Amino acid sequence: MKIFLRHVLINLLVLYFTDLFYPGLSLPHDFKTLLSASVIWLLLNKIVKPVIKLLLLPINLITLNLFSWVISLFTLFLLQILVGDISITSYAFPGANFNGFIVPPLFIGVFLSYILTSTLLNAFHSFVLWLIRKDSE
Numbered sequence: 001m002k003i004f005l006r007h008v009l010i011n012l013l014v015l016y017f018t019d020l021f022y023p024g025l026s027l028p029h030d031f032k033t034l035l036s037a038s039v040i041w042l043l044l045n046k047i048v049k050p051v052i053k054l055l056l057l058p059i060n061l062i063t064l065n066l067f068s069w070v071i072s073l074f075t076l077f078l079l080q081i082l083v084g085d086i087s088i089t090s091y092a093f094p095g096a097n098f099n100g101f102i103v104p105p106l107f108i109g110v111f112l113s114y115i116l117t118s119t120l121l122n123a124f125h126s127f128v129l130w131l132i133r134k135d136s137e
Contacts, residue, residue: 011037011038018120018121044078090109093106
């Protein structure tokens with residue numbers, strides 16, 4: 001039970017920080033929605049994702065594990081369907097200028113927004129797990 005609660009708390013923090021960092025992901029900041037989304041995301045990652053990986057193992061082997069991002073996109077799509085309050089939308093990046101380094105304005109469509117949200121969720125999740133492991137040593 002302790003491990004389950006730790007994973008739920010990690011997922012809650014990851015969802016919250018991803019929502020703060022990326023404007024294409026929007027979810028309400030009430031505790032009930034965040035908690036339900038983190039529990040559902042945990043169950044999707046621990047139960048549904050391994051089953052899908054097992055079913056798509058031949059495709060994953062042929063593509064040298066490049067197909068795993070499609071599985072992550074699918075679990076993110078299922079999370080959006082199951083929670084309902086989560087929405088992933090397109091985003092217009094206004095551009096940036098920092099000491100002569102210019103990033104032009106960019107429009108991020110819905111599909112690219114799904115990819116970016118999934119990548120950020122996985123990166124933040126890996127970072128938080130790395131911090132916890134680093135702290136326990």
